[in-house]
Amino acid sequence: MGEALHIPVLVQLQKDGRISNVNLADAVGLSPSPCLQRVKRLETAGFITGYEAHVNLPKITDSVTVFTEVTLAGHRREDFMRFENTLREVDELMECHLITGGYDYLLRFITRSIEHYQEVIESVLDAKIGIDKYFSYIVIKSPILKSSVPLRSLIFRQTMEF
Secondary structure, X not given: OOHHHHHHHHHHHHHOOOOOHHHHHHXXXXXXXXXXXXXXXXXXXXXXXXXXXXXXXHHHOOOEEEEEEEEEOOOOHHHHHHHHHHHOOOOOEEEEEEOOOOOOEEEXXXXXXXXXXXXXXXXXXXXXXXXXXXXXXXXXXXXXXXXXXXXXXXXXXXXXXX
16 A cells, blocks of 8 residues: 555545545545555554544633643653643643753643643642753643644655656
């Protein structure tokens, strides 16, 4: 199965994970049976790890998004592992990134309110997992939010013309 043939299927499924096989096949220029086989192979090979619904959170409840920069006191492997293992249990934590630069981690929380965020971060601090300092940034507005990755531009390989 050539890489170029994977991409259109993945791109379409990112746009609409509930698309029928017939419509997917039509969109990517395949007949339904080979299209279904391709999707099954992509799932089996781990290229597709699941399907999920995108929830319109503001229609359900108020929420606050907070980005938090964290610097750890220690920088041994065990320090990072203890920190990450503890944070895996925090429901309000949506993302955790180990980064380069002036601090160690960038976290993204979603909470009911600023007060709720304060409760969450205090419980993380109470866990004594080696946090030296942290800075919180409350999101006022998110004018751009994307849920799918730009597969075509990430995978594009420039070919040489002879």
